[in-house]
Amino acid sequence: MEDLSLNIKKVLIVYLLLFVALISYFSYFAIVKGEEVAYNPRNQRLAAKRNAVLRGTIYDRDGNALTKSEKTGKSTQTREYIGGEAFTHIIGYNSSKYGRTGLENTYDKELMAGSEFSFFDRFKDPEKIEKQVGNSIKLTIDSDLQKLAYNELRALGKNGAVVVLNPKNGEILALASAPSYDANNLDKIWETISNDANAPLINRATSGVYPPGSTFKVVTTVSGLENMKGLEDKIFNDTGKLTFEGTNFILKNSGGKAMGKINLETAFYRSSNVYFGNLAMELTNKNLRHTAEKFYFNKEIETEGFYISQSKFPEIPSSDKSNIAQSGIGQSEIQATPIQMALVASTIANDGIMMKPKLVSEIINSEGETVKIFPDEELGRVTSREVADKVTEYMRLVVTKGTGSAAAVKGLYVCGKTGTADHAKSITKQADAHSWFIGFAPQEDPQIALAVIVEEGGSGGGNAASIASKIFQAALK
C-alpha cells in the first residue's frame, strides 16, 4: 500500500496557502477599505458614539464661543449656534436629517473625539466617562469684523460676499456671504431656503464664481511688468474704444471717454479698459494665463478648514482678439471667487508671496490644552517683490486720485482696485454690473487684505468701496 503522508503534506500546504490568503484579504480589507467602511453614514455606531461624547465648541479668535452643546439625555444632545446667521456659512450645521456642512463637517472627527482613558480612570471617576467632551476648535475669525461685513451686505439688501484676511499669515478674519440663514431651526426653514432663488445655502465667498471685472487688472499689470521690459515708461494713446476685425464688438472705457496719451500708472488708477485690452493682446493669452495660474486660477487652492471652488482663466485661440482683449479686463470667460480675488490683493500686500488661507488656528481638548496648532504656510511666491511694490503704488493711487476714493479712510494708507463687472442675466438681457473692490491697508505695513463683491451693486467705486472703507476703519483704527 502506498504511503499517503506525502499527499497529506501537500494538502497541508494548500490549506496553509488558503489560510494565508484569508489573512491577507483581511489585512487588505482593514488597511485599504477599513476607514471608508467605518465612516459609512449607515454605520449606526457613529451616531451612538457621536452622542456619547458632548460635541466640542467652536470659538472665534478671541475665545468667544460660537456654538453651545448640551446633553439632554444619555445619548441625546442639542447644539445651539450662538453666532447666528452671520456665521452659518463658516460653521455650517450638524444635523442627523440634513447632514453636515462647513467646519462642522470638516472637523467632525475632532469635535466628537472623546478623551483617552487609562484603565484606572474607570474606578477613580466612573462619571467622567459619561461626561466626555469632544475637542474644540479655535477659528481665526474676528467676530466683530464678521458681523460688520455681513450686516453691511444685508443693509444694502443685496447679495454678495466679503473676505478679509491677514496677508502675512493667511488667517481669515471675516468670510461673509449674504443672504444667509439661521442654522438653529433648519426644520422650519429648510423648504424655503432650499427653494429660494437667492440661494442662501451657497457660501458665495468661497463657492460663488463671478467675472472679476477690473479688479483683474492687478493680475494683468503683474503679467505686463513681468513680461514686457520698459512697460511703465511706454505711452499709449487711449482713443476710448477698441475695435476688432471680423466682429462688431467694441471694447469701450467706462462712459466711453478717451483718456488720450497715458502710461501704465494712469491707465491703472483711472481703470482704462482700452489700455488693458490692448495690453492683454500684446501679452498674448499664454503669458497672461501663466500669470493668472501663478495666482492659482485654474488650480485648487490648499486651505485649512474649508473648500474653495476653482477660479477659471480661459485658454483663448490667438485669432480671437476680442476675447483676449476682454480677458485683460476680467471679462471674457474669466470666473473668480471672492476669496480668490482677496488672495490676489493679499499676495500684492505680502510682497508677492501667497499664504495658505486658514480658518482654524488650533484644536483644543476638553481640558483646555492645545492638541494641534496649524502653522502659517506659504503657498509660494507669485511675483517678485519689485513688481508687488510697483503694483502697490498704483493701487494706492486708485484710492487717492482714481476710481476707488470711496474706500479711503482718513489717516490710513489704503490701497485698492475697483471693479465693475458686466454679466449677462440671460442671453438677451444685460443685468446691472457687480460691484467689486479688492485692497489692503496700511500701505507701509499691510495688516489686512480684503475683497468685497456686491451682486448687481453697480460701479465698484460705489457700494463695494464704501463697505471696504468701513471694514478698514473697524479693523485698523
Place this chain on the structure above:
Amino acid sequence: MKGKRWESRLLIATYALCFAMFGSLFLLKEPFDKGAIVMAVIICLLFTYGYIIIRKFFPDGDKFIIMFTAVFAVIGIATLYRIDTSVAIKQVVWYTLGMTGFIALVVLLPDLKTFGKYRYFFMIMTLIFMSMASLIGSERGGAKNWVFFGPIGFQPSEFGKIFFCAYLASALRNHKKVTDLIEPAVIVLACLLFMVNQTDLGSALIFFGIAITMLYISTSNSKYVIGCFLLLAVGAIVSYKLFGHVRARVNVWLDPWSDYNGVGYQVAQSLMAIASGGFLGSGIGLGYPHLIPVQMSDFIFSAIVEELGIIAGFGIIILFFLLFYRCMRAAIFVEDRFSQLLAVGYSTMLACQVLVIIGGVIGAIPLTGITLPIISYGGTSMLTSFFALGIIQKISEDA
C-alpha cells in the same frame, strides 16, 4: 520533554486569556459582575480536567487539540456572555457535553480500524441526514436546513457531515480502479444537490472541500482534482443563472452596499463592525455587537473582532490553522487507511468551515451562513465539532 513545557505554557496562557476576558466583563458592570468570575472558574476547571485526563491516561495522544479547543471555548463563551448572559450559560452546558463526548470517545471507543467495514451503514446514515431537511425541514434564516421534533430543533446536515466523512473514508480506503469511484461520486453529488435544495450553500461548499481533499489524498491523482474544480465551476455558473438567491449573494459580495436594505444588510453590518473596531478593537464592552445580525452564531467572528480587534481575528485564524495542522499530523503517522482518511476528512471539515464563514463575514467570498466551530453558539455545531475532534484524538493515540 520539550513538548510538555509548551503544553504548560499554553495552559497558563489560556488561563490568562480566560481571566483577562471574564475579568473585564466582571469590571464592566455596576456593581461588579461576580457571575463572570464564576464562569471563568467553571471553564478553566472544565478544560483543565479534560487536559489532565488526556495527559495522564492517554499520554500517546495529541495534547494540543484539547488545548486549542479550550482557547476557542474561552473566546466564544466570553463573547456570548458579553452579548447575552443566558446564552453563555447554555453554551457552557454544550461545551461540557462536547468535552464529555470527546473524552468518552477517547475512553470508550474500540480501535477505529474495525469501523472501516461499515461502509453501507455510513452511506445510509449520510443520505438520511442529508435528505432530512429537504423532506421535513423548516426554514430558518433564509435556509431550509432545520428539523424540529417537538421543541427540539437541530441541523441534520451537521450530523450528516460526520457520516459523510466516515462513508468517504470507508469507500475510498481501498479503491483500486476508476470504477470504484463511481459510487462515492454519486453519493457526494446527491449530498450537494440536497444542500442546494435546502439553500444551504455553505454546507455544500464544505462537502465539496471535504470530498475533493479526501479524493486527492486517497488517489494521489491531481487530474481528479482539476476535473472536480471544472465541475464546480460549471455548477456554480448554472446555479448563478438558475437561482435568484445565489445571484443575490454574489452581487452583495461584489458590492455590499448595493442591496443594503435587503440581502446586503448582514454583510454590510458585519463589515462596518469589523472596520469600526480597527486593528486593536474597541475593547470589551465598548463595541456595538447588537447591531450585527445573528451575532451569536454565524457572525460571532465580526462581534469578536469589533471589540478585540483585527489582531485577535488574526490570532483566531492562526489558531484554527494550528488545530488543523495538529489534526492532519495525527493522520500522517497512523498506519490504518480508514483512520487516516477519517482524520483527514474531519480536519478538512473544520478547516473548510473556518475558511467559509470567516471568508464570508469579512467579505472575501460570498456569505453563506454556517457556524464557526466551537466559538459560535449552537449545540449541534458544538457536539459535531467535539465528536470529530474526539475521533481525531483517538486516531492520534494509535500513531
